[in-house]
Amino acid sequence: MPGHRSITDAEKLVEAKLGGLPLHREQMAMVSNIYRAASAVRQHLENSVLRGCDLTWTAFVVLWVVWIWGESETRKVAEEAGISKGTLTGVSRTLEAKGLIRRSRHPSDGRLVLLNLTGEGASLMRRVFPEFNEEEAFVTAPLTDEECRQTAEALRRVVLQVETRGEERRLTLLDGAEPAPRRSGRRPKA
Incomplete structure (x- = not known):
């Protein structure tokens, strides 16, 4: 596929671009x-x-x-x-x-x-x-049944974090304000 980069290529590019930033x-x-x-x-x-x-x-x-x-x-x-x-x-x-x-x-x-x-x-x-x-x-298929169970459990915890604490975090990040309305990408009618 033209322009397609592998996950390894993407990870290398990210590291090259963001290498000096203090990130998680x-x-x-x-x-x-x-x-x-x-x-x-x-x-x-x-x-x-x-x-x-x-x-x-x-x-x-x-x-x-x-x-x-x-x-x-x-x-x-x-x-x-x-x-x-x-x-x-x-x-x-x-x-x-x-x-x-x-x-x-x-x-x-x-x-x-x-x-x-x-x-x-x-x-x-x-x-x-x-x-x-x-x-x-x-x-x-590359994962064992145990790896599938562990990954599924880890992802459940990610979902639970967003479901239980995401709104509180959003309010903190936006100082209690409502998020800006989503834009559809359409041009306003004249």
Whole structure:
């Protein structure tokens, strides 16, 4: 791939650029490699197992969440999938058009939308997940079962740190201010 640098090349470039700065190098490498590993695994799974059933990573994660948790309100699905409610709206409409998910109004609060797998969606997940899991085994093949358990536990602790203390840290860093609104990248309308 033109322009592609290996993880080793990237680490050498970072050291050359940042060598004199007082940094938390092991922590920087950990966070960088979490991102790189997640991107590499996502791309591999999208280009292998998920391509065959015409699903994106995000669509698969939404199906997974609803498959595991059962009928769920969209806000909870978005939260569990790690996506915005706006993104979920588009993904769930696409999945609904494919006949994999059903959207319905909440029985006691018509403002809320519930998601549930259709029979076809549940059948797809029962068929695809074992293939997906085989690729999970493939991408982790260089690790022993014990290394997988230890890495999973370490990553759980990272997630827990952000979930339990991240908001407090954000408030400290921003002196209690709200973060600036995200920009979409679109030009303002004239």
